[in-house]
Amino acid sequence: MEGEPEPYTGISRIIGLLKILKEKGGASDLYQLGVDLHLELGEELQIVKAAESLGFVITPESDIALTPLGEEILEKDINGRKKLIRERLLTLPLFSRVFEWLEAEEEESLSMEPLKRKIGEAFPNEDVDTAFSMLVNWGRYAELFGYNAAREELYVDRGV
Amino acid sequence: MTSRRSDFLSLRNVARDFTRETRSYRAIDNLSLDVEEGEFVAIVGPSGCGKSTLLRILQGLIPPTSGEVFYKDRPQDGVNSDMAMVFQGFALLPWLSVRDNVALGLVARGRKPSEIDRTVSFYIDKVGLEGYEEAYPRELSGGMKQRVGLARALAIEPRILLMDEPFSNLDALTSVTLRDEVLMLWQDPEMPVRTIIMVTHIIEEAIQMADRVVVLSRRPTHVVREIAVDLPRPRSRKHPEFERLSDEIFSLIS
Ligand SMILES: Nc1ncnc2c1ncn2[C@@H]1O[C@H](COP(=O)(O)OP(=O)(O)OP(=O)(O)O)[C@@H](O)[C@H]1O
Ligand SMILES: [Mg+2]
Numbered sequence A: 001m002e003g004e005p006e007p008y009t010g011i012s013r014i015i016g017l018l019k020i021l022k023e024k025g026g027a028s029d030l031y032q033l034g035v036d037l038h039l040e041l042g043e044e045l046q047i048v049k050a051a052e053s054l055g056f057v058i059t060p061e062s063d064i065a066l067t068p069l070g071e072e073i074l075e076k077d078i079n080g081r082k083k084l085i086r087e088r089l090l091t092l093p094l095f096s097r098v099f100e101w102l103e104a105e106e107e108e109s110l111s112m113e114p115l116k117r118k119i120g121e122a123f124p125n126e127d128v129d130t131a132f133s134m135l136v137n138w139g140r141y142a143e144l145f146g147y148n149a150a151r152e153e154l155y156v157d158r159g160v
Numbered sequence B: 001m002t003s004r005r006s007d008f009l010s011l012r013n014v015a016r017d018f019t020r021e022t023r024s025y026r027a028i029d030n031l032s033l034d035v036e037e038g039e040f041v042a043i044v045g046p047s048g049c050g051k052s053t054l055l056r057i058l059q060g061l062i063p064p065t066s067g068e069v070f071y072k073d074r075p076q077d078g079v080n081s082d083m084a085m086v087f088q089g090f091a092l093l094p095w096l097s098v099r100d101n102v103a104l105g106l107v108a109r110g111r112k113p114s115e116i117d118r119t120v121s122f123y124i125d126k127v128g129l130e131g132y133e134e135a136y137p138r139e140l141s142g143g144m145k146q147r148v149g150l151a152r153a154l155a156i157e158p159r160i161l162l163m164d165e166p167f168s169n170l171d172a173l174t175s176v177t178l179r180d181e182v183l184m185l186w187q188d189p190e191m192p193v194r195t196i197i198m199v200t201h202i203i204e205e206a207i208q209m210a211d212r213v214v215v216l217s218r219r220p221t222h223v224v225r226e227i228a229v230d231l232p233r234p235r236s237r238k239h240p241e242f243e244r245l246s247d248e249i250f251s252l253i254s
Helices: A011-023 A030-038 A041-053 A067-074 A078-089 A091-103 A112-122 A127-141 B051-059 B098-108 B113-126 B144-153 B173-187 B203-209 B240-253
Strands: A027-029 A062-068 A109-111 A145-148 A153-156 B010-022 B022-033 B040-044 B066-071 B083-084 B160-164 B194-198 B211-214 B222-226
Touching: A011 A030, A011 A041, A011 A062, A011 A067, A011 A078, A011 A091, A011 A109, A011 A127, A011 B144, A027 A030, A027 B173, A030 A041, A062 A067, A067 A078, A067 B022, A067 B066, A078 A109, A078 A127, A078 B173, A091 A109, A091 A112, A091 A127, A091 A145, A091 A153, A109 A112, A112 A153, A127 B083, B022 B051, B040 B203, B051 B083, B051 B160, B051 B194, B098 B113, B098 B144, B113 B144, B113 B211, B144 B173, B173 B203, B203 B240, B211 B240, B222 B240
Parallel strands: B040 B194, B040 B211, B083 B160, B160 B194
Antiparallel strands: A027 A062, A109 A153, A145 A153, B010 B022, B010 B066, B211 B222
């Protein structure tokens, strides 16, 4: 397997989970799903939680089921998926707040350290490093944020 | 298995020997295979049987020891520039950005900068890498790395895409998504590439994706059976025919 385990869940894994669920008829027992996918419980729950935060699944009791939005993203093509993820990200407090902060800056960008500090203050329950990785990775996928690793700067992706 | 030779791509009685410590041994023996334009062909076989070697012969990177490769009805001589390869290990250059990695093949072919720019942007968009242009490989998940490998191969606008276990270095969920996306690209009328030849050791992956599964024997390898997959896509592993094909291939390989 490739690389280190990431602290956040990549979008490709989330979509893979939705696709597997769809194959199972749209719903499954959480425990059984983990067994079928050979995932440790902790890892499974991390992926499920990410999918749930984006509105693609619900987890009543010990089950997991696709939402209409979860069905919808599977029907879309590659760029349609990115667009839908972008819409979903803007409903998340972390992403919408950071988006506002960046927009308020002259260059629509912030350096990593000050940004992490702001996140820590505004979202005391979030792990700051994980939140930052997520902003970069989901943000890039959705073409919402860009990140320049050399300058350690997160910026609003205006697609130029 | 002495069918009519395809006028698109055809291997006839191909053999390939390698020498190890002065001893010569045969990796591929008497292998014949035909591929029509527009087909998605999966090649499965036991580990170490010669699948990667077969792809390298197809691309003209190494010559067969005996036998012939025909492309567009002519004997193939040297590297076939109508083919591009996607590798299991991604084969990205760590010091180049996503954009520059995708451009590699075009730069190597000496294309004009303006053309490179346009083509690279088009394929970056197609595989879903917009937003990652300035990222470096170390910043990417495996799935994103393989999208770069895919975009780089597609950017040279090959007629035939060769893929050598393209999803083997990805976790299970990521490969589910990438298989789906590769099929979308293959079916996309804006993509010039119509023909895909994919090596895999995952039987399910072969049946899920391909029009035809070519099963290879142990070394020295040859084609033991070719199996047409007539199921409509997207294919469900729960379909009884899917299970039947899966059992059939499994019994041939093990
Ligand atoms: N350049 C080489 N020199 C010597 N032997 C080689 C060379 N390339 C391949 N071989 C040998 O040829 C045989 C087939 O190798 P190949 O890599 O094509 O198999 P494969 O089916 O792709 O294996 P895997 O399942 O591991 O991907 C092996 O025994 C291998 O050691
Ligand atoms: Mg190989």
